[in-house]
Amino acid sequence: MNSFLVYHKELHRCSPSQNPAEKAPLAGPKAERGLLARPGSTRTKPSRLGLAQRGGLVRRGWLSVFSMLAIGSVWLALPLRAQFAYVANSNSANVSAYSIGANGALTPVAGSPFAAGSGPISVAVDPTGKFAYVANNGHDTVSGYSIGADGSLTPVAGSPFATGNYPRSVAVDPTGKFAYMANEGGNNVSAYSIGADGSLKPVKGSPFATGSTPISVAVDPTGKFAYVANEGGNNVSAYSVGADGALTQLSGSPFAARLTPYSVAVDPTGKFAYVANEGGNNVSAYSIGADGSLKPVKGMRLAAGLTPVSVAVDPTGKFAYLANNGDDIVSAYSIGADGSLKPVKGSPFAGGSTPISVAVDPTGKFAYVANNGANTVSADSIGADGSLTPVPGSAFAAGSDPFSVAVTPLVPFASSFAKLEIESELSTFHLSDSFTLGANSNGITPTTQKLTLNIGTFSVTIPSGSFKKTPTGTFIYKRTINGVSLSLKIVPLSANMFTFNVNGGGIDLGGLTEPVAVVLTIGIDSGTFNVAHYRQ
Numbered sequence: 001m002n003s004f005l006v007y008h009k010e011l012h013r014c015s016p017s018q019n020p021a022e023k024a025p026l027a028g029p030k031a032e033r034g035l036l037a038r039p040g041s042t043r044t045k046p047s048r049l050g051l052a053q054r055g056g057l058v059r060r061g062w063l064s065v066f067s068m069l070a071i072g073s074v075w076l077a078l079p080l081r082a083q084f085a086y087v088a089n090s091n092s093a094n095v096s097a098y099s100i101g102a103n104g105a106l107t108p109v110a111g112s113p114f115a116a117g118s119g120p121i122s123v124a125v126d127p128t129g130k131f132a133y134v135a136n137n138g139h140d141t142v143s144g145y146s147i148g149a150d151g152s153l154t155p156v157a158g159s160p161f162a163t164g165n166y167p168r169s170v171a172v173d174p175t176g177k178f179a180y181m182a183n184e185g186g187n188n189v190s191a192y193s194i195g196a197d198g199s200l201k202p203v204k205g206s207p208f209a210t211g212s213t214p215i216s217v218a219v220d221p222t223g224k225f226a227y228v229a230n231e232g233g234n235n236v237s238a239y240s241v242g243a244d245g246a247l248t249q250l251s252g253s254p255f256a257a258r259l260t261p262y263s264v265a266v267d268p269t270g271k272f273a274y275v276a277n278e279g280g281n282n283v284s285a286y287s288i289g290a291d292g293s294l295k296p297v298k299g300m301r302l303a304a305g306l307t308p309v310s311v312a313v314d315p316t317g318k319f320a321y322l323a324n325n326g327d328d329i330v331s332a333y334s335i336g337a338d339g340s341l342k343p344v345k346g347s348p349f350a351g352g353s354t355p356i357s358v359a360v361d362p363t364g365k366f367a368y369v370a371n372n373g374a375n376t377v378s379a380d381s382i383g384a385d386g387s388l389t390p391v392p393g394s395a396f397a398a399g400s401d402p403f404s405v406a407v408t409p410l411v412p413f414a415s416s417f418a419k420l421e422i423e424s425e426l427s428t429f430h431l432s433d434s435f436t437l438g439a440n441s442n443g444i445t446p447t448t449q450k451l452t453l454n455i456g457t458f459s460v461t462i463p464s465g466s467f468k469k470t471p472t473g474t475f476i477y478k479r480t481i482n483g484v485s486l487s488l489k490i491v492p493l494s495a496n497m498f499t500f501n502v503n504g505g506g507i508d509l510g511g512l513t514e515p516v517a518v519v520l521t522i523g524i525d526s527g528t529f530n531v532a533h534y535r536q
Helices: none
Strands: 003-008 011-013 035-037 044-046 057-059 062-067 084-089 094-100 106-108 120-125 131-136 141-147 153-155 167-172 178-183 188-194 200-202 214-219 225-230 235-241 247-249 261-266 272-277 282-288 294-296 308-313 319-324 329-335 341-343 355-360 366-371 376-382 388-390 402-407 415-423 428-436 451-455 458-462 475-481 484-492 497-505 516-522 525-535
Touching: 084 120, 084 131, 094 120, 120 167, 131 167, 141 167, 178 214, 188 214, 214 261, 225 261, 235 261, 272 308, 272 319, 282 308, 308 355, 319 355, 319 366, 329 355, 355 402, 366 402, 376 402, 415 516, 415 525, 428 451, 428 516, 458 484
Parallel strands: 003 525, 120 402, 167 214, 261 308
Antiparallel strands: 011 057, 035 044, 062 415, 084 094, 084 402, 094 106, 120 131, 131 141, 141 153, 167 178, 178 188, 188 200, 214 225, 225 235, 235 247, 261 272, 272 282, 282 294, 308 319, 319 329, 329 341, 355 366, 366 376, 376 388, 415 428, 428 497, 451 458, 451 516, 475 484, 484 497, 516 525
16 A cells, blocks of 8 residues: 655646556445363363546645555456355364355355364454465464365465464454464464465564463554453553564553453554453453554443453444353444444344354445354344344354354455545545456445445445446446535446546545545455645
């Protein structure tokens, strides 16, 4: 994700730039907390556990940016794939794999479940959706898999890979370059570089020390910082992530949590972190400083259900969800501008027996919960207010002792060329973008998919079914939302190449803090770019 500075003057002619789509110009504007013996050991562990076109002009208040979201550009039609969910089944030593239907329902993929090591207890998918990693708590290893076009899992070369003592949680950084493993028995975190084939290689200096009994690890969306919940130390360790993936503990780390912190998550803006405190039956909220340090959100003392063991934040950053293991419920919260949490209407919502892990799909439409006591996965649709409603057919069968659930991520655009123009005096803006879908995309169908657009603090969601398709194949949406008039147009240039244009009126975006982050998400496909202008 690159930012390009554009001079901000009364009138400035942009230098020539190359738009990959120039030949197609942009279109216009409860169980009791029991213990389970580790296989082969007497030790016990918890059981549930654009720039202006050539010669174009940039006027006062107009912001422009060119952003390549991935190395290389592929302009030919590429194979498409579905979205998948994976569940690590601790007692059956395997991983259940599902395809996700349009309504959120889960269907086992061919060959599921797939063999893992002993005691698979955590699963994570890399940001490209190409690889999955599973922590095997019983064998002190991590299994690596390539994800097939049908969602099937195939061990990568060299898998499984050695970890520290009792690996408990695995996470992959947002660049897809590094993987991290919290080792609860070793009080450390193993760090790995990820090869082009998905194989893992320890980074220099690994493992890195944590607090007592590290049980959950998360990496912030910028890839600059990593956080570890230390169950035995009642605190959270914070690290900066080096260019080589190495971890350096931040000044002031570890930061105090409440009783037995069990799960940590970072919101998609990288501004806030949340910790589920199992022993305190509550959730902690922190603001994240520019240096990665954690500061408790003022006045945030929020009760949860009984023994909350997993926390997840939806991709819009509007809602947070907690799986409460002791009373079989899922708590849902709206997230305030300051990071504070407030229960949504109807919360808490019924879960399965002994819910232990919660994940939200990248579109923000569905939440999935692994029910440890029922050997199932619950699926809920997420309402506009964050409320949960079971999808048809939920809950879905899993293996024995499901412990962790993960969903394949948003598919980043292979490339994007964009221009944002803001005219403060007229309270209007115009965004034009040409983009190519990533290799793992399942394609876009605007008439049936939700579209979300964020420009700085301005956010708008166009519900699925809102776009109309013209006889020429162009997708159009026109409506006023919350006083902002919007005209959106999506023009297909090929099977995986499109232009996107928005004209907005009735809102002044000129006061947005720089750089201005622009995020476009259509279904599970998404592109992010930063806009900055240089005052002169």
